Amino acid sequence: MTLLELDGVHAYYGASHILRGVSMAIDEGEVVSLLGRNGAGKTTTVRSIVGVEPPEVRSGSVRFDGADVTEWPADDIVRAGVGVVPEGRRLFTELTVEENLEMSNIARGRWNTIYRRAPGGGSPTMTVNELYDLFPRLEERRDQRSGTLSGGEQQMLSIARTLRLPDLQLLLLDEPTEGLAPQIIQSVSESIREITGQGLTVLLIEQNVREALKLADRGYVLDQGEIVYEGTVGELEREDLDQYLVV
Numbered sequence: 001m002t003l004l005e006l007d008g009v010h011a012y013y014g015a016s017h018i019l020r021g022v023s024m025a026i027d028e029g030e031v032v033s034l035l036g037r038n039g040a041g042k043t044t045t046v047r048s049i050v051g052v053e054p055p056e057v058r059s060g061s062v063r064f065d066g067a068d069v070t071e072w073p074a075d076d077i078v079r080a081g082v083g084v085v086p087e088g089r090r091l092f093t094e095l096t097v098e099e100n101l102e103m104s105n106i107a108r109g110r111w112n113t114i115y116r117r118a119p120g121g122g123s124p125t126m127t128v129n130e131l132y133d134l135f136p137r138l139e140e141r142r143d144q145r146s147g148t149l150s151g152g153e154q155q156m157l158s159i160a161r162t163l164r165l166p167d168l169q170l171l172l173l174d175e176p177t178e179g180l181a182p183q184i185i186q187s188v189s190e191s192i193r194e195i196t197g198q199g200l201t202v203l204l205i206e207q208n209v210r211e212a213l214k215l216a217d218r219g220y221v222l223d224q225g226e227i228v229y230e231g232t233v234g235e236l237e238r239e240d241l242d243q244y245l246v247v
């Protein structure tokens with residue numbers, strides 16, 4: 001069954017026409033990568049889906065789990081089961097690792113809307129102990145202030161925190177390996193592989209093609225706000241897409 005579908009999405013920031021008819025679909029249980037260079041429109045695509053700092057979608061539609069969510073505010077989409085790990089991580093740097101993980105159920109500031117418990121009290125998708133099994137580094141550092149973690153550890157925490165959302169169905173990962181050293185990329189990728197192995201549907205936004213293709217089933221390539229290629233990982237590996245990608 002199709003879980004997420006974008007159909008001819010045209011999105012604008014003011015007068016700037018950023019997405020030019022983006023169409024893509026993700027089936028339940030799939031791991032799909034959205035690839036493209038800096039400025040191709042990847043983050044704008046994520047924002048068009050989740051409604052955080054949203055561009056104006058002037059035509060086309062976004063459907064999630066059978067509903068047209070194009071105009072939905074972010075908190076409604078999150079409650080419907082979409083979790084986003086934003087570019088840049090956005091942790092509560094003064095709080096410890098464990099407090100960040102517990103935060104997901106506490107109203108606070110801007111992220112109140114994102115991490116609020118679903119009405120009716122849905123239980124978190126993963127418990128803190130399950131997350132420590134998935135990310136042992138976080139357990140080792142549970143009492144450390146998150147602002148003092150390494151970049152890779154912060155990325156793990158950002159992913160882990162999103163897995164605290166109740167009833168998660170679709171995880172959007174916006175450039176999870178950005179700025180990380182190769183060895184750390186491997187460790188973050190392994191954790192992502194474990195998560196995808198548990199059947200969660202994932203949209204993985206990446207510039208790092210090699211990492212993305214190791215994790216994904218299929219991929220879309222975005223360039224200047226248009227999907228210029230779509231295919232299975234095998235097809236993507238065979239195509240000469242260097243002009244659109246960082247390889």
Ligand code: ATP
Pocket residue numbers: 013016018036037038039040041042043044045087207
């Ligand atoms: P990156 O890897 O740099 O995040 P990206 O593929 O995610 O690249 P976007 O962030 O979606 O690209 O940006 C696409 C285009 O939209 C860029 O030209 C960018 O300058 C523009 N843009 C992004 N956010 C805004 C905004 N809030 N207001 C105006 N223009 C924006």
